[in-house]
Amino acid sequence: MSSCSRVAVVTGANRGIGLAIARELCRQFSGDVVLTARDVARGQAAVQQLQAEGLSPRFHQLDIDDLQSIRTLRDFLRKEYGGLNVLVNNAAVAFKRRVVNISSLQCLRAFENCSEDLQEKFRSETLTEGDLVDLMKKFVEDTKNEVHEREGWPNSPYGVSKLGVTVLSRILARRLDEKRKADRILVNACCPGPVQTDMDGKYSVRTVEEGADTPVYLALLPPDATEPQGQLVHDKVVQNW
DSSP, X not given: OOSOOOEEEESSOSSHHHHHHHHHHHHHOSSEEEEEESSHHHHHHHHHHHHHTTOOOEEEEOOTTOHHHHHHHHHHHHHHHSSOSXXXXXXXXXXXXXXXXXXXTHXXXXXXXXXXXXXXXXXXXXXXXXXXXXXXXXXXXXXXTTOTTTTTOOSOHHHHHXXXXXXXXXXXXXXXXXXXXXXXXXXXXXXXXXXXXTTTOTTOSBOHHHHTHHHHHHHTOOTTOOOSOSOEEETTEEOOO
């Protein structure tokens, strides 16, 4: 078992916003930072890059589409640390104290362009993970059949995917408040803003270091913090929707 009892995991951290988040956690988090990536060579190259900067991350392979890979990481964290303190989910869930899911403000535009019926479903306080999965599957099928707009969906697959991430964060936070409130586990989604990644391009306004600011802020909320919880946060401010 590691001599350090606290651990933060950043998924999809071999480049871009994930790498910037891992870098800032290495500087600010009181514990080990485990960088994960699907491709081992790229992940290890990112670790070497941070080590050259005087930081000390650890690496573990993780493919979020591979159940065995997920279980291997889980077993590693249990053996080395007895669990997990912080999860920054940049690749696409595990619980201990802080879970940060990378979303986008585009989810708000997608929500606004949904039909009233879909908006009511996404806002429902009784929506379950299973219900959300069914909604996402329906969007995929409606899009394949070219009837998504008729069915009340916006014409934005990216926006709808991030809407799913944001709503999932709300569902998980609500469930934790109902069953494990004393554990003070906080789950939030956040928008890092338009950053210079492969997706947003070189003309985006923010560097990846600036984009990492809000995710790191949420990951390092004080131990006695009770909010934000189940929110979408941008520039450290909760977004109302």
